[in-house]
């Protein structure tokens with residue numbers, strides 16, 4: 001017998017009483033103003049959300065938010081302040097040193113400030129390695145909770161991630177430090 | 192080891208100020224959990240679902256495991272099965288060696304700890320770098336974790352500062368957490384950029400899609416996987432869940448229960464290897480099928496490893512993680528240790544006060560306190576009960592089964608109030624250690640009742 005068969009055979013001796021798969025259908029929390037809830041929650045977890053005023057240029061806003069960013073990576077057509085197209089790089093390690101990455105979010109989640117991002121760039125390192133991350137998100141694309149979110153999340157090219165705020169740690173005396181290994185700051189630009 | 196708990200706890204309590212900090216800090220995490228839970232009106236419904244889904248999945252684990260393995264394989268992931276820790280470690284080494292790996296970056300995995308993977312790989316000449324900050328601190332200090340979510344909670348910032356001064360050459364005397372975290376970021380960034388492989392655990396393995404879902408706050412697992420050409424996942428077989436609908440329930444509960452955050456900073460779905468790269472998943476039994484076959488303790492496998500039962504446990508908060516004999520401490524660790532080896536871990540069982548707080552905090556409704564209670568019933572037949580406690584039980588049984596004797600003893604009890612101190616506060620009386628005993632009432636309740644001294648006062652309660 002292979003280990004697989006051995007383990008599966010042992011599992012058939014289980015001792016837990018029968019229990020059907022429950023229907024995951026519950027009245028989950030919803031919010032009267034999803035954009036407001038999303039923004040507040042995101043701030044709570046150390047990130048920020050900024051609404052772009054109609055007619056304003058996101059490039060101008062990004063410049064204002066990140067005046068010191070010199071190496072800016074983005075493969076989005078409208079992001080003219082980008083200095084690097086990440087898809088042109090041969091190796092994901094070449095992304096080390098990027099100050100700011102500008103990426104597109106699929107949708108946001110009001111209850112926890114997370115944004116679902118699928119693979120729309122060559123290397124997923126783009127979402128983790130830069131000092132700062134800016135995510136462009138349409139205001140219509142904010143759902144209430146994780147049930148709605150998983151009803152909608154599609155994985156493409158074998159990868160998808162919910163990112164809720166910048167990376168953080170409290171491993172030294174439970175004292176919160178923003179910026180562990182991933183982004184040290186995160187802004188969602190709401191279009 | 193039996194009887195080590197009180198000694199290890201006493202060692203921890205010697206630094207009273209630190210012990211108080213530990214207690215207060217974990218209580219604060221518990222309160223953050225409470226506030227978060229209360230902000231979700233359907234919280235109890237979610238816990239109920241979480242428990243039911245896990246129960247259902249465990250019951251049909253053979254089916255879901257095969258489904259997961261098939262989906263993952265169809266996505267280009269190589270799936271392995273390991274019966275025990277030895278098998279697991281051998282598989283990891285084989286995968287690493289056949290890819291010519293010299294340096295491995297690891298994100299936190301309690302399963303790797305359980306299998307003692309690091310020393311095994313290091314002995315085979317592989318450099319292993321822990322990348323979670325807490326785990327890295329402990330690796331540099333040569334210490335085991337004392338909590339599953341906050342592994343270095345027992346260390347002061349000064350201790351970390353000193354350690355980094357020596358190992359990472361940080362400024363002498365600087366123990367500012369932000370400064371130290373930044374130093375670790377730079378140090379580990381170099382390792383991420385030069386690693387040949389990344390290893391992660393799995394929070395969830397989704398059967399119908401084949402997704403391996405990893406939840407972290409630091410982004411260390413993601414950095415490792417995004418840069419190295421090889422990704423190895425170790426997952427206990429109980430990590431499988433049916434589908435994304437179930438995942439929605441767990442992702443809502445996990446971080447809220449663990450740290451009082453609405454969700455972890457990163458909830459990453461790894462569905463396929465990066466182009467030109469390899470991804471392997473090792474599904475590990477290592478005693479889990481035995482636990483599942485034991486009706487009294489099978490529920491242990493519902494655990495999400497959130498750590499809430501530790502934060503809420505008064506014994507854990509006061510005694511610290513090192514008081515426990517198994518590598519996972521607290522209420523869940525007691526169950527995991529006992530199901531592995533009751534002789535080695537029975538010493539922790541009396542530490543529980545059966546307050547049941549763990550049962551109430553657990554997002555998956557693992558019956559932690561009930562299991563502890565059941566172990567207690569078995570200690571005597573396993574010849575693991577403590578002799579003084581057995582004697583006390585025998586005396587109490589005599590008292591409680593002879594009303595006359597009981598009443599006479601009770602009548603004499605107030606005499607204890609007048610005994611010289613050394614007769615009451617000594618080594619034989621564990622209750623008198625570190626605290627003052629309450630005085631016995633001059634008259635027992637039963638006597639007072641019979642003499643009409645106890646009034647049922649309706650007025651007062653109005």
Ligand code: SF4
Pocket residue numbers: 493494495496497498499500501523552553554555556557559
């Ligand atoms: S037993 Fe429950 S509370 Fe304890 S770590 Fe597991 S899921 Fe969390």
